[in-house]
Amino acid sequence: MSNNFVSNSEELMSVNPDWLVIEAELARLRTAGLWMPGPAGVLDVVQAAGKERAHQLLIGWLLDPRRPHDLGTAVLAGLLAAVGRADLAAGGGPARARVELEVVKAQSRADIVVTAPEFTLVIELKVHADEGHEQTTRLADDHAAGRRAVVLLFLTLGGDAPADGRFAPMSLRTFADLLRTAVEHAPAPRIAQTRRGRETAVDYLETLERMTGMAPDDQAAARIWLSYGEHLPAAREAARAVLRRLPAAVAAALGGLEVGEPVKVVGPFDYVADGHPNRNGAFRTYDEVGVLLAKPSWFAADGSLAAGIGFGARAEPDPFEEGGELRPFLGIRARDPEVNARLKEVCAPQDHVHWDRWPRWEYLDLALPEDGEELVTAYAARAAERIAALWERNHALIDQAMAGPR
Numbered sequence: 001m002s003n004n005f006v007s008n009s010e011e012l013m014s015v016n017p018d019w020l021v022i023e024a025e026l027a028r029l030r031t032a033g034l035w036m037p038g039p040a041g042v043l044d045v046v047q048a049a050g051k052e053r054a055h056q057l058l059i060g061w062l063l064d065p066r067r068p069h070d071l072g073t074a075v076l077a078g079l080l081a082a083v084g085r086a087d088l089a090a091g092g093g094p095a096r097a098r099v100e101l102e103v104v105k106a107q108s109r110a111d112i113v114v115t116a117p118e119f120t121l122v123i124e125l126k127v128h129a130d131e132g133h134e135q136t137t138r139l140a141d142d143h144a145a146g147r148r149a150v151v152l153l154f155l156t157l158g159g160d161a162p163a164d165g166r167f168a169p170m171s172l173r174t175f176a177d178l179l180r181t182a183v184e185h186a187p188a189p190r191i192a193q194t195r196r197g198r199e200t201a202v203d204y205l206e207t208l209e210r211m212t213g214m215a216p217d218d219q220a221a222a223r224i225w226l227s228y229g230e231h232l233p234a235a236r237e238a239a240r241a242v243l244r245r246l247p248a249a250v251a252a253a254l255g256g257l258e259v260g261e262p263v264k265v266v267g268p269f270d271y272v273a274d275g276h277p278n279r280n281g282a283f284r285t286y287d288e289v290g291v292l293l294a295k296p297s298w299f300a301a302d303g304s305l306a307a308g309i310g311f312g313a314r315a316e317p318d319p320f321e322e323g324g325e326l327r328p329f330l331g332i333r334a335r336d337p338e339v340n341a342r343l344k345e346v347c348a349p350q351d352h353v354h355w356d357r358w359p360r361w362e363y364l365d366l367a368l369p370e371d372g373e374e375l376v377t378a379y380a381a382r383a384a385e386r387i388a389a390l391w392e393r394n395h396a397l398i399d400q401a402m403a404g405p406r
Contacts, residue, residue: 019235022231026224029220034220041203041206042200042207043207044207051127052111052125052129055125055127055172056125059112059125062201063075063076063097063112063114063121068193068196070187070189070197071186071201072095073089076097077089077094078179078181080094080119080121082174083153083168084168088118088119093119094116097114097116098116107138107141107142108135108139108142110142111123111125113143117148119148119149119150119151120149120150120151121151121153122150122152122153124153124154124162125155125156126156126157127156127157128157131160131162134163134164136163136164139152140164151168152164153168154168155171156169158171172212173213176209176214179204180205180209186198236318236320239318239319240317243313246311247267247289247290247311247313248268249380250291250387251268253381253383254291254293257387262296264293265291265293266291266292267289267292267311268290269290270287270289271290272285272288273288274356287315288313288356289313289315290311291310294309298398306334306335307339307398309333309394310330312329312331313329319366328364328366328379328383329364330361330362330364330383330387330390331390332359332361332398334401339401340357343360343397346397347359348360360394364382364386
């Protein structure tokens with residue numbers, strides 16, 4: 001990095017920094033190719049790095065010795081050795097292993113099951129979610145019987161302890177370590193298919209290393225933080241203030257929306273969202289703010305709103321906390337669980353889990369407007385445009401769901 005990384009340093013490091021100067025400096029670095037922020041791995045680009053299903057598919061693929069990663073049994077053998085069962089990796093057993101996903105038993109469903117003549121490996125995978133109520137116990141009981149040795153593995157982002165002691169804990173960082181060992185010791189692939197497969201394995205390895213803090217130092221990012229870091233908390237609070245103003249701005253934008261029939265804008269209103277259950281079956285709650293567009297027929301007899309299409313956000317939003325999960329979102333909200341369930345069946349599928357009473361939702365795009373438009377105005381207009389599209393696609397489905405089963 002050149003010595004002119006920071007220009008006008010005295011101005012930049014003043015108590016009240018000139019944010020336009022900082023923005024220009026960052027733009028210069030991007031143009032020069034000295035700082036290229038943003039996702040690079042495939043899972044990060046398609047916003048799937050936080051999705052358990054994506055990791056399940058890739059880990060299952062890596063454990064299968066017949067797949068074109070051309071790593072053979074190295075990943076499977078390394079995993080067995082890491083949990084103290086190197087004896088099962090000896091001989092030709094791993095080479096004859098079969099991998100299955102979503103294996104359903106009497107009282108459980110296993111994420112990954114690897115079956116070989118000498119052993120069965122059962123993996124329960126958690127990326128961001130907590131263990132379900134008695135989940136590992138039910139899995140262990142279902143897979144206890146049989147003539148093969150059974151290895152039970154609780155694979156999580158941070159190496160969390162399972163509720164049932166029959167499972168061995170392992171972090172994705174440990175899995176990344178053994179994957180890197182397998183890649184470094186594997187012979188070079190010889191055909192196009194295995195070269196592509198090896199690239200996929202390496203790409204996933206780099207994603208795991210980023211997620212678990214193992215990635216090589218990003219010198220450019222470090223320099224930016226060391227240069228401007230003391231001012232970034234102020235910038236973050238300014239961004240939060242912008243997002244806190246967004247619900248009222250979205251309500252105003254929806255008030256001018258034409259959808260071809262009488263509608264009412266409800267909100268901003270406060271509500272408490274139920275999160276996903278933890279291993280004890282308890283739900284964590286979150287304070288949120290909503291703004292919904294609704295037909296007169298979507299109101300209950302007491303005047304309360306039963307369903308709507310619109311905007312939701314955490315009461316204290318932050319687009320970068322908890323893996324981006326605190327970003328504002330758009331979608332369908334239905335109060336009644338039965339209506340909610342029917343909407344889940346008929347609405348367009350989504351690649352993320354349903355949230356609270358929102359059976360269909362998507363994040364609001366927070367990319368900066370290119371023309372320098374005021375942020376709240378630009379985001380509110382963007383939200384209204386997407387809500388109009390969601391309305392066109394889904395309002396009749398809400399009518400049907402509220403009418404009840406046919």
